[in-house]
Amino acid sequence: MPETSAFLKLDGISKHYGGVFALNNVHFEASKASIHAILGENGAGKSTLMKSLVGVVHPEEGSILLEGQRLRMSGSGDAAEHGIVCIFQELSIVPDLNVAANICLADPPRTRLGLIDRKKQARLARETLQDMGVGLDIDVHSKVADLPLSKRQIVEIAKAVIRKPKVLILDEATSALTAADVEPVMALLRRLRDEGTLILFISHRMHEVEALADTCSVFRNGEHVETFATGSRSDEEIVQMMIGKPLSQIFPEKAGETPEAPPYLETSGLSWNDKLKGVDLDVRPCEIVGLGGLDGQGQQEVLQALAGVLRGVAGHIRIGEQTEVPNGPRGGLTEGYRVALVPEDRKTGGLFLPQSIANNLTAPILERISPRGVVSGSEEHARIDEMIRTLQIKVSSADLAVSTLSGGNQQKVVIAKWLATKPKLLLLIDPTRGIDVGTKQEIYRLLRDLANDGLAILFYTTDYDELIGLCDRALVMYDGRINAELSGDQLTEQNILSSALNMGVGAEERVS
Amino acid sequence: MTAMGTLLKRTSAAVLGVGLSLNTVSAETYMPNCYIPAEGNEKIIQYDAKEGPYRVALVNGHTGIPWREQMIQSVRAWADRPENKETIGELRVVSTGPDVAAQIAAVDNFIQAGYDAIAFIAVNPTAFDAVVRRANRTGTVLVSFDNPVDNDSILRITPNWVDFETIKAKSVLEQMSETSGRVLEIRGIQGNSTDRDRHIGVEQVLSEYPDVEVIEVVGNWDTGTVQRVTADAFAVHGQFDGIICQHGCRGVTNAMAAADHPAVPVGGDAENGYVKAMAGNQIPGISVSVSPGMGPLAVRAAVALLQGESFPSMANLPIPNVETADMVAGTHYYPDEPDTFETVTGYAACGEDMVFTPDELRTQTHASDS
Amino acid sequence: MRSSGIFKTQGRTLFAWGVFAILMGVFLSVHPRGASLGVFTTWSNQCAALALLAVGQTIVVLSKGIDLSIGPIMALANCIASHLVNGSPSEIAFGVVIVIATGAICGLINGLVVVVGKLQAIIATLAAGAIFTGLALLVRPIPGGDISVGLSDAMTMEAFGVVPSAVLVMLGAVALWYPIRRHPIGRSIIAVGSSEAAAEASGLNVARAKIAAYALGGVFAALGGLFIGFQTLSGDPSIGLTYTLNSIAAVVIGGTMLTGGAGSVVGSIAGALVLRTIGSLIFFIGLQPLAQPLFEGTVLLIAVSFGATRLLKIKNRMEVFQ
Structure with a gap:
C-alpha cells in the first residue's frame, strides 16, 4: 500500500440515512495535479461523498487524509482552511450581494480600519475573472440576483478559484454554463491542474469527462466500484459498471400491445424558458408512459406545464378536446380537462x-x-x-x-x-421515492389497474427499474428535449442510460 | 429630590423670559370658590393678557369611556354658547388613545400650530415636563385637569380626592343606625394615585369609628367588576351595615337587589343608573360627583388665563353631592337617560354657565370641531 | 447606465423617499405655520424614536429574522434611563452607557435563543418581549423618574440653532450602520439573510452573524428608548406598545424584504418618517388621530403591493409559494 503517495485518501468512509447507505465503506484515492472524474447513477453516493470532503456531511465511520494528514472538519469554513473548496450544485452565492462581494465573500480585503475595502475587492474580483478568462463581460458591481444562471455559475467558480485551493471539487458545476463559456472553463481547469491542484469533477456530460478527466472512478449504490484511466474503458463498459444490479421482478404484467384509442394527450414543440426546448409526446388511454433521464433535464417542467402550473408555455398541447392547458390545479378539475398532478414532495x-x-x-x-x-x-x-x-x-x-x-x-x-x-390523465412526479419495496409494489399494481381501466398515465421517475418494469413506453429526456423513446425490447437500462448521458448508443435507430 | 429642585428652578427661569410670572400666594386668584387653591399650594399662575378671539384645543387620552365622552360634549356645548363664541374663535378636540407619545405629539402639534391654550387630560402625568417647557417657551397656556401632571408651572385642576371620599364616607356612617358594625369598601384600580387618596379619605373618617369593621374589595371602577366583588362579599360575609364605593356603583345596587340585601346606607358615584336605583329603591346614602363639567371648567380657566387672570398652580374643585332623601327626578337623576349618564352635568357652584341640560349635550356634534 | 442602475438597485428606497416627499409637501402646505424651524423640530422629535427602532428592526430583518421584542427593549431602556440618565455629566454618561448596554444584552439574548435554542424568531422574540416588559415594570412600576434636562434640550431642540437635533440623531443612525455594513460582520448578516445555505457553504460564521444582528437591533432599540426619555423626561414601561409593529411597518414601507437579505436602513428611516408624517398630516387635516391606523394601514398595503409586483413575473406558479 503506497499510503504516503496518495494526495487525497478516503479510508473506509460510511454514511447512512435511516436504513439506506449513502456511502458504504468507501476507499478512494486521488493524486495531486490531476483531474479526477466521479461517475455514477442518480443516488450512487457522489454528492454525499463530496459533501463529506467539505465537512457539510459527517461520515459515521472512516477517515479523510490530505497529504497524509487526517482531517477533522465541522463545516465548509474548516474545509477551506485545509484547502478543499467545493463548487456546489446548488449555488453557494448570495443573491443580494454584488459580484465582487460574492467572489471575495469568504475573505474580503480590509482597510486599515478593519472595514471591507470595496475598491480593492472590485479589483480583485475583476483580476480573478480576467485570470480565469471567462465572464469578462460581467460587471462586478451588479447584483448577482440580476445575473442569468450561466453567469452566476461563473461567479461561483471565481469564488472558489480566488481561494487557491489544493483540492477543487466541481459538482455538476459546468451544467449551467453556456456553450461559449465551457471551453475557457475547461482550459482554466487544465491550467489549475498543471499548477498542482487536484480537481474532483462530477459531471453527467460524458464528452466533457472524456475531454477533461485523467482518471475516472465509478460509484454505485454508495460503493466505489472501480477507478481507471480515462480512455481505458469503453462507454458500454462504463455504463455496465454504473448499472450493476439485476432487475427485480416486482412489477405487474404490462398490457403488451399499444392501445388503439387515440391519444388523450398530445404535445408538439412544447417549450418554456430555457428548460423545455421543444417536447413532442403523446399518451393514450390505458397506457403508462414514463419520463426518464438524469435529474433536471426538464421532466418536471413537462408535467408542470401540462398541469397548468407554468406561465408562458409555448407550443401545441391537446388534452382531450381542449387545445389549451388548464388554468392551474383548480382548472384541471373542470369538465373537459380531467387532469391530476401528483406533486413531487x-x-x-x-x-x-x-x-x-x-x-x-x-x-x-x-x-x-x-x-x-x-x-x-x-x-x-x-x-x-x-x-x-x-x-x-x-x-x-x-x-x-x-x-x-x-x-x-x-x-x-x-x-x-x-x-x-x-381524472382521465394522471401526472405523477417520482411517486415511489422513499417508499419501502412492499408498498412500491402495491402502487405499481394500482397504477397498472388504473391504466387497464382506461386512465392515461404519464410519470417522471428517477428509478430506471420503474421505467423498464412498469412503463409501456419510456421517454428519455436530455437538455429539455426527448432524446429517445424506448419500448418493448429496446427498453433496457443500458439504452436508457446511454440516452440519458446523450452518448447516442444507437438509440435513435432502435426507436420503435 | 435635589434633582427635582434644580428642575423646578430651571423651569421657572426658562418661563420668566416669556412673560409668565410666578408669585407667592398673596392676591386673590380667579373665582377662588370654584378654583379652590389646593392646600399647601404656594404658586400662582399668570400670563400676560392677550386679545381674543382665542384658538383653544382640548386633548383627551383614553377613549370609549362615557365620562370622557360627556366631558367632551360639555366643552363643545359651553364653547358653542353665544357669549363664549366671541372669545373662543376656534375649538379643536382630539382624542389620542392610550399612547402617551401620540398625546405628546398632539400637544406639540397644537403648540407649533400656534394655538393660544391647550387643556388636556394626561395619559401619563409624569411625561409632560418637556412639553410644558416647550409650551412655556412659546407662551402657550396649558391646563392639565382630571389627572394632574407633576409640574407646578402650569395650572392643574382636580378634585381633592381625600375630601371627596371623606364626604362620602362621613355621610354613609352618619346614616347607619348604629356606630358599630361592618362596612364594605370598594376600591379602584390599584397603584393609581386617585385610589390611594380616596382610600386615605375613607380611613380618616373610619378612624373616628373604632367599632366599625372594614372589609376591602377591589372593583376597578368598573360596574361589572364592582357587582361581582360585592356579590362575593355578600356571600362570604353575609350582611353589611354600610357600603362605600368609589366608582361603578350601579354594581352595588344591582348586587343588593340580586341578594335581597337590606337597604343599608351606600355611598357612590353620580352615574344615572346608580342614582336612579338609590332613589327608586329608597336606599339611604349619598351620591358624590366628579362631574364631566370639569372639561368646560378647564377651558374657561384657560380663557381666563389668556385674559390675564391669575390661578393657583393646583386648583381643587367643589364637590357636588346629594343624599337619597333629597334626590329629585329631572334634577338629580334622569329616567330617560342611559345608566352611564353623569347626572351632575356641571359645577353649579362655579357659575350658572357651568350647568348643562341633557338636551344641550346631546345636540353637540363633531362639526363644532373647526 | 449608472443612474438607471441606481434606480434598479435602490428602487424601493427611492420609492419610500418619494412617498415621504409627497406627504411632507402636503403636510407643510396644510400646516398653519408652514415650513419653519419650529415645525421641523416638533415633527422630527416625533419621528426620531421610531426611526431608530426601524433601523434596528431592519438589521434584524436583513438577517432574515424578526424582532417582536424591539418595543419592550425600548421600554426597558427608557425605564432604566429614567433612573440613571441624570445628575452630573459623568453620571449621565454612565447612565447612557448602561442603557445602551442593556439594549445590546437584550438583543444578545434574543440572538442566542434564536441561534442556540433554534427557536423561530417570531416566537422567541415574542416571549423575550414579555420578559423585557416584565423587567421594565419591575424597574419602574408606574411612569415617572427623571432625565437630564440639559441633555434632553440638546437632543430635542435645534443644534447650532439651525438643524433640529432629532434630524441629526437620524442621520447619526445611518452613519452608525454604514461602517457596520462595510465590516465583515455586516456583510455576513446580509449574506445569511440572503441565503443561509450559501453563507454556510461559503464558510461564513452564520451563528455569529445572526446574534450580531439581534444585538445591533437591541442597541438601536435602546437608543430609541433613550430618545423617548428625552422627549418625555420620564420612564414609562408601557411606552413600547405600538412601536414593535410600527417598526416592522416602517421596514416594509422602506422596501426591505421580510424574507431577508435585501433592503436598506435609509429606506426604513423613510418608512418611519412616512408613518409619522401621516400622523401629523391627519392631525392638521382635522381628522381624529384615532383614524391614523386606517391611513397607515393603507400606505402599508400599497407599499407591500409595490413589492409584490415581483410575483407577477414568476413563470412557475409553485415558486410563488417558495
Whole structure:
C-alpha cells in the first residue's frame, strides 16, 4: 500500500440515512495535479461523498487524509482552511450581494480600519475573472440576483478559484454554463491542474469527462466500484459498471400491445424558458408512459406545464378536446380537462400533514360533495370509505392525522385524493421515492389497474427499474428535449442510460 | 429630590423670559370658590393678557369611556354658547388613545400650530415636563385637569380626592343606625394615585369609628367588576351595615337587589343608573360627583388665563353631592337617560354657565370641531 | 447606465423617499405655520424614536429574522434611563452607557435563543418581549423618574440653532450602520439573510452573524428608548406598545424584504418618517388621530403591493409559494 503517495485518501468512509447507505465503506484515492472524474447513477453516493470532503456531511465511520494528514472538519469554513473548496450544485452565492462581494465573500480585503475595502475587492474580483478568462463581460458591481444562471455559475467558480485551493471539487458545476463559456472553463481547469491542484469533477456530460478527466472512478449504490484511466474503458463498459444490479421482478404484467384509442394527450414543440426546448409526446388511454433521464433535464417542467402550473408555455398541447392547458390545479378539475398532478414532495405539495386522512382525501372534491355550500357528511364518508378500500390504505381510522401514516400509505392518500377527482390523465412526479419495496409494489399494481381501466398515465421517475418494469413506453429526456423513446425490447437500462448521458448508443435507430 | 429642585428652578427661569410670572400666594386668584387653591399650594399662575378671539384645543387620552365622552360634549356645548363664541374663535378636540407619545405629539402639534391654550387630560402625568417647557417657551397656556401632571408651572385642576371620599364616607356612617358594625369598601384600580387618596379619605373618617369593621374589595371602577366583588362579599360575609364605593356603583345596587340585601346606607358615584336605583329603591346614602363639567371648567380657566387672570398652580374643585332623601327626578337623576349618564352635568357652584341640560349635550356634534 | 442602475438597485428606497416627499409637501402646505424651524423640530422629535427602532428592526430583518421584542427593549431602556440618565455629566454618561448596554444584552439574548435554542424568531422574540416588559415594570412600576434636562434640550431642540437635533440623531443612525455594513460582520448578516445555505457553504460564521444582528437591533432599540426619555423626561414601561409593529411597518414601507437579505436602513428611516408624517398630516387635516391606523394601514398595503409586483413575473406558479 503506497499510503504516503496518495494526495487525497478516503479510508473506509460510511454514511447512512435511516436504513439506506449513502456511502458504504468507501476507499478512494486521488493524486495531486490531476483531474479526477466521479461517475455514477442518480443516488450512487457522489454528492454525499463530496459533501463529506467539505465537512457539510459527517461520515459515521472512516477517515479523510490530505497529504497524509487526517482531517477533522465541522463545516465548509474548516474545509477551506485545509484547502478543499467545493463548487456546489446548488449555488453557494448570495443573491443580494454584488459580484465582487460574492467572489471575495469568504475573505474580503480590509482597510486599515478593519472595514471591507470595496475598491480593492472590485479589483480583485475583476483580476480573478480576467485570470480565469471567462465572464469578462460581467460587471462586478451588479447584483448577482440580476445575473442569468450561466453567469452566476461563473461567479461561483471565481469564488472558489480566488481561494487557491489544493483540492477543487466541481459538482455538476459546468451544467449551467453556456456553450461559449465551457471551453475557457475547461482550459482554466487544465491550467489549475498543471499548477498542482487536484480537481474532483462530477459531471453527467460524458464528452466533457472524456475531454477533461485523467482518471475516472465509478460509484454505485454508495460503493466505489472501480477507478481507471480515462480512455481505458469503453462507454458500454462504463455504463455496465454504473448499472450493476439485476432487475427485480416486482412489477405487474404490462398490457403488451399499444392501445388503439387515440391519444388523450398530445404535445408538439412544447417549450418554456430555457428548460423545455421543444417536447413532442403523446399518451393514450390505458397506457403508462414514463419520463426518464438524469435529474433536471426538464421532466418536471413537462408535467408542470401540462398541469397548468407554468406561465408562458409555448407550443401545441391537446388534452382531450381542449387545445389549451388548464388554468392551474383548480382548472384541471373542470369538465373537459380531467387532469391530476401528483406533486413531487408529498410533505409540502401533496398533503396537509397534521390534518386527518379524511380531510386530505376530500380536499380537491369539496365543492362536488357540498351540494348546498356545506360539506355533506354522508357523501364525504361514502367517498372516503370507497377510496380507502380501492387503494388498500392501511388505516385504523380515517380521522387520524396523515402524518401518522407510513410514507407508502401517505403516498397512497395523495394518489387517492387526486383519483377522487376522476381524472382521465394522471401526472405523477417520482411517486415511489422513499417508499419501502412492499408498498412500491402495491402502487405499481394500482397504477397498472388504473391504466387497464382506461386512465392515461404519464410519470417522471428517477428509478430506471420503474421505467423498464412498469412503463409501456419510456421517454428519455436530455437538455429539455426527448432524446429517445424506448419500448418493448429496446427498453433496457443500458439504452436508457446511454440516452440519458446523450452518448447516442444507437438509440435513435432502435426507436420503435 | 435635589434633582427635582434644580428642575423646578430651571423651569421657572426658562418661563420668566416669556412673560409668565410666578408669585407667592398673596392676591386673590380667579373665582377662588370654584378654583379652590389646593392646600399647601404656594404658586400662582399668570400670563400676560392677550386679545381674543382665542384658538383653544382640548386633548383627551383614553377613549370609549362615557365620562370622557360627556366631558367632551360639555366643552363643545359651553364653547358653542353665544357669549363664549366671541372669545373662543376656534375649538379643536382630539382624542389620542392610550399612547402617551401620540398625546405628546398632539400637544406639540397644537403648540407649533400656534394655538393660544391647550387643556388636556394626561395619559401619563409624569411625561409632560418637556412639553410644558416647550409650551412655556412659546407662551402657550396649558391646563392639565382630571389627572394632574407633576409640574407646578402650569395650572392643574382636580378634585381633592381625600375630601371627596371623606364626604362620602362621613355621610354613609352618619346614616347607619348604629356606630358599630361592618362596612364594605370598594376600591379602584390599584397603584393609581386617585385610589390611594380616596382610600386615605375613607380611613380618616373610619378612624373616628373604632367599632366599625372594614372589609376591602377591589372593583376597578368598573360596574361589572364592582357587582361581582360585592356579590362575593355578600356571600362570604353575609350582611353589611354600610357600603362605600368609589366608582361603578350601579354594581352595588344591582348586587343588593340580586341578594335581597337590606337597604343599608351606600355611598357612590353620580352615574344615572346608580342614582336612579338609590332613589327608586329608597336606599339611604349619598351620591358624590366628579362631574364631566370639569372639561368646560378647564377651558374657561384657560380663557381666563389668556385674559390675564391669575390661578393657583393646583386648583381643587367643589364637590357636588346629594343624599337619597333629597334626590329629585329631572334634577338629580334622569329616567330617560342611559345608566352611564353623569347626572351632575356641571359645577353649579362655579357659575350658572357651568350647568348643562341633557338636551344641550346631546345636540353637540363633531362639526363644532373647526 | 449608472443612474438607471441606481434606480434598479435602490428602487424601493427611492420609492419610500418619494412617498415621504409627497406627504411632507402636503403636510407643510396644510400646516398653519408652514415650513419653519419650529415645525421641523416638533415633527422630527416625533419621528426620531421610531426611526431608530426601524433601523434596528431592519438589521434584524436583513438577517432574515424578526424582532417582536424591539418595543419592550425600548421600554426597558427608557425605564432604566429614567433612573440613571441624570445628575452630573459623568453620571449621565454612565447612565447612557448602561442603557445602551442593556439594549445590546437584550438583543444578545434574543440572538442566542434564536441561534442556540433554534427557536423561530417570531416566537422567541415574542416571549423575550414579555420578559423585557416584565423587567421594565419591575424597574419602574408606574411612569415617572427623571432625565437630564440639559441633555434632553440638546437632543430635542435645534443644534447650532439651525438643524433640529432629532434630524441629526437620524442621520447619526445611518452613519452608525454604514461602517457596520462595510465590516465583515455586516456583510455576513446580509449574506445569511440572503441565503443561509450559501453563507454556510461559503464558510461564513452564520451563528455569529445572526446574534450580531439581534444585538445591533437591541442597541438601536435602546437608543430609541433613550430618545423617548428625552422627549418625555420620564420612564414609562408601557411606552413600547405600538412601536414593535410600527417598526416592522416602517421596514416594509422602506422596501426591505421580510424574507431577508435585501433592503436598506435609509429606506426604513423613510418608512418611519412616512408613518409619522401621516400622523401629523391627519392631525392638521382635522381628522381624529384615532383614524391614523386606517391611513397607515393603507400606505402599508400599497407599499407591500409595490413589492409584490415581483410575483407577477414568476413563470412557475409553485415558486410563488417558495
